[in-house]
Amino acid sequence: MRFLIIGGDAAGMSAASRVRRKRPDIDVTVLEMTRDVSYSACGMPYNIADGQRSIEELVVRQASVFRDKLGVDLRLGHRAEAIDREAKLVRGSEASGQGFDCGYDKLLIATGASPHIPNIPGLDAPGVMALKNLEQGRAIKEYLASRPVKRAVILGMGYIALEMAEALRARGLEVAMVKPRPELLPWMDRQLASTVYDELQAKRVEVHAGCEVQEIRQAGGSYEAVCSDRVLSADMLLVATGVRPNSRLAEEAGLELGPAGSIAVDRSMRTSDPDILSAGDCADAFHLVSGQRTWVPLALRANRSGRAAADAVAGQPVELPGVAGTAVFKTFELQVARTGLSLDEAAQCGFDPRGRVISAPSRAHAHPGSSTIQVFLLADAASGRLLGAQMVGREGVAHRINAVAVALQAGMSLAEFAQADLAYAPPFGPVWDPLLTAANQLLKAL
Ligand SMILES: Cc1cc2nc3c(=O)[nH]c(=O)nc-3n(C[C@H](O)[C@H](O)[C@H](O)COP(=O)(O)OP(=O)(O)OC[C@H]3O[C@@H](n4cnc5c(N)ncnc54)[C@H](O)[C@@H]3O)c2cc1C
Secondary structure (H helix, E strand, C coil): CCCEECCCCCCCCCCCCCHHHHHCEEEEEECCCCCCCEEHHHHHHHHHHHCCCCHHHHCCCCHHHHHHHHCEEEEECEEEEECCCCCCCCEEEEEECCCEEEEECEEEEEEEEEEEECCCCCCCCEEEECCCHHHHHHHHHHHHHHHHCCCCEEECCHHHHHHHHHHHHHHHCCEEECCCCCCCCCCCCCCHHHHHHHHHHHHHEEEEECCCEEEEECCCCEEEEEECCCCCECEEEEEEEEEEEEHHHHHHHHEECHHHEECCCCCCEEECCEEEECCCECCEEECCCCCCCCCCCHHHHHHHHHHHHHHHHHHCCCCCCCCCCCEEEEEECEEEEEEECCCHHHHHHCCCCEEEEEEECCCCCCCCCCCCCEEEEEECCCCEEEEEEEEEEEECCCCCCCCCCCCHHCCEEHHHHHHCCCCHHHHHHHCCHHHHHHHHHHHHCC
């Protein structure tokens, strides 16, 4: 059997390795348009923060390992351009411009996502960067190393933008962030979002929320981001205004699409064509709380869905339950986490959501070094079901969110979650864990 994979990062290479391990009789070919495979995109902001570290450290497995140890026919510099479902082949071109055809019995589309670049005049200037793949990470590092860069403007205020604000401050740059919507992290409870805002202020990051950049002008060797009421000057600009699924190949081949234009897949990663699967950031998933199709482009899902696609191709399909949208990131000293639905999402899904914010200490009473954890917990007033959580704090947030993620997967009610037997010792939290305090407070409000 010929198994062809388009895209050689988390989802694609997870699938390639697993099929070769489980079914050495299956021929696996991977088409990857860049010269990189299998690297940690998530590590890029932290690597960029340190001018001494090589970005090549982020490569998890070299291409030679896939070729020599696993017997994967890995073709770098090969861009897939069209899928011919009748003839069961993929057409494309090599970096040299030469065209190629590649046949398949089973095809996996694992093309990931691309940065969304807004339609702003001047965004094609050389000092305007985006950060999605290793090539772009290298370009940012080279840019910072090769000239005096004193000030950066970041378009966008999502998690990659916030991680990069921290990274560029660590490199000694002044940083300004700008976006059209007035709210920082619009999915987040306002009280928690204002804690994130305060952290950015404390770290001297300028936040220009509610400002639409209308044009990027070049001024000598630097740039100006022109808004209606202000001009932000910079030596570099980073566009971090979200990502979009790379689903064009699937769409042009007539496959069904899901939310946000992602590729619609079932729980075994099959698309609307039984011989074509899709996994990772280009594909959709089922939400564990709403049961609806959703698009959550994150690393665990990419790896897990790549493995599931491999199992399907190897003849042992698994049914993935779905995603809760669990995510965590760091902005300077703050840990920020979420799982499940936000208040707006829950209302849109037909729930009657009630939320409560509580503040609790991160360590037991009188234990030194304690800070505040804010928890926003959300439940459905009609059924009592737990719907989601958000958390902000200087410690104890990143992994605490996982308890809620598991409760959501188990379909727990708020009352059941309030009875969870969570661990306690003074350095790690109070006897009543902040999550339990939040659950008990919300129970009173339901
Ligand atoms: C800066 C940054 C930080 C992140 N931090 C986190 C984090 O902390 N936690 C988390 O969960 N997630 C994080 N993510 C997201 C995570 O990296 C992605 O979810 C994951 O990489 C998705 O893997 P993928 O294989 O689906 O897609 P991708 O990694 O996008 O890989 C797709 C591959 O397909 C190739 N490709 C696309 N089109 C074609 C074509 N036509 N022909 C051939 N090849 C093609 C691309 O070149 C690419 O190599 C981060 C992402 C970035 C950019």
